[in-house]
Amino acid sequence: RMAQNGTTENGVTGANGDGSPPMPFPQPVKVQEIRHTKIFINNEWHTSLKGKTFQTFNPATGVKICEVEEADKADVDKAVKAARAASQRGSPWRRMDVSSRGRLLHKLADLMERDRALLAAGFPPGVVNIVPGFGPTAGAAIARHMGIDKVAFTGSTKVGQLIKEAAAKSNLKRVTLELGGKNPCIVFADSDLQLAVEETQKGAFFNQGQCCTAASRVFVEEQVYEEFVRRSVESAKSIVIGDPLDPRTSHGPQIDQKQFDKILELIDSGKKEGAKLECGGVAMEDTGLYIQPTVFSHVKDHMRIAKEEIFGPVQCIFRFKSQQEAIERANSTEYGLASAVFTRNLDRALSVSAALETGTVWVNCYNALHAQAPFGGYKMSGNGREL
Template sequence: MDVDKISFTGSTDVGRLVMEAAAKSNLKHVSLELGGKSPVIVFDDADLDMVLDLVRMATFYNKGEVCVSGSRIYVQEGIYDEFVKKIAEKAKSWVVGDPFNPTVHQGPQIDKVQFERVLNYIDLGKREGATLLTGGKPCGEKGYYIEPTIFTDVKEDMKIAQDEIFGPVMSLMKFETIEEAIEKANSTRYGLAAGVLTKDINIANRVSRSVRAGSIWINCYFAIDKDVPFGGYKMSGFGKELGMHGIEKYMQVKSVVTVGNMTYNAAEKAYHEY
């Protein structure tokens, strides 16, 4: 009852519990930064070499254990086949191993539970009918290391396309039109971040206005700055961190009205005239 505000970062399920506890106590203010299943939309005109490096980082950085991980990759049909071929090569060159080694890109999953959870999702993806392009297995005989994994032929209703896996697993999907890309990007219960890769500023502006996510990164990813508000839509939570908007949830508005040397009757008359 003595706590006025809670800021929680974690899973959507635990976020619900935090809201419930706040409602049952003193209706304290809550801000939630929860799960994500962020799309990265790649248009035909994008610089393919730049795109490949950005997409690889968006999905596999920090072994995929990032709330804004760009794990749903939508590629326009004109470059899709070439993209698939080259991203498989990029994934195979992503070095997994001791994170204290400066030549290594990816370390182990955080613990055994998460390691097994990611492997279960990879197995589920195969059983759901997606095609395993590369990866999909543990690395080495010791530790919680998993190969960078890419699925193609992924459908929107598959678990690997809808659930936050929190591991190095990429779902590749194809689109034709801008309208289709927007519809697919929004086909998730989450709305934390999204990437848009294109040289056309009109496409970038249209998509960034239409995708329901709290952060939209155009021709970049993980571009976080202390002055830029960060926070999600939908089941990714609410409230902002960083920037002036990040302070608002810690403040309350108070109205103070002062009447000068006025008698009660005069004040009452002024009120009724108002």
């Protein structure tokens, strides 16, 4: 699992944090028979009213998995009608007391625990521990099971804008938008350099870079720049690429062909605009939508790879001279989701954190998320807070 209680656990020990025995490391997941491809409404499976379906493919092999029923407006209306009925006085859900609802949530948690390896298939090692142990109160069920562990992040600013426009035309609906980012990390010369390398790369390559908090801009103070790049390249080359259903794999395929092509096009733009490709930057020769972990050095702020959200395994490393310069360049973006500061100086950590225009600032770590701390962005990274 990822960053529960401010730490990142790799899943090998399965430490639960409560003294209980570690969970066994899961075996490679077998692709199971697809049983449910219909639309789930009111506790029943339905076919699309217009008969629409869409194909879904395994990005590791390119093989078609199945066809899934595609909901249209009429199907959504049916689902909304069922939800409204469930919330009316006298409905079975409204008549159910809190403890009974809690038991249902515990049952859901047990089922998630049972199938955790299958649910986490394709994510990096450690995400298999999706469901930690419950506390004694059922009231914590939703927060503990549905909120504390961010397994994957997706966000599109364009889609968010469309949602806001639609909401504005529809009875002033309250909308929370958690969207994209072009997230900066600032590495000062006094930092623990190896820690900074490891954390920024986890931020850059988690889930193949398909993460709205991806650490895609790394600003490194010039005194340690060359050493940071050298260590980053060495680290990137050690990443295990392979079958996403094998828990030993830490780098799998991109989600689909469209995203795969977009990432390679942006990598090509980086090379053409003068950034130095240190490693990776190409697709794997085997089948599937694999792109090697990619590191660019000597990246300039005007380049496309410095400005656009790549949503792929691309780490861009910039050089800076002064603290004020780093802050100004880090803030020079339309996004404002997350950032990080690496330094041994507490005063610097606090002052730089206060100056960064992002919803979250991590200090000497990355993607460390708490259920008790709000999460969300500024500017084009969205509005509202989760957790």
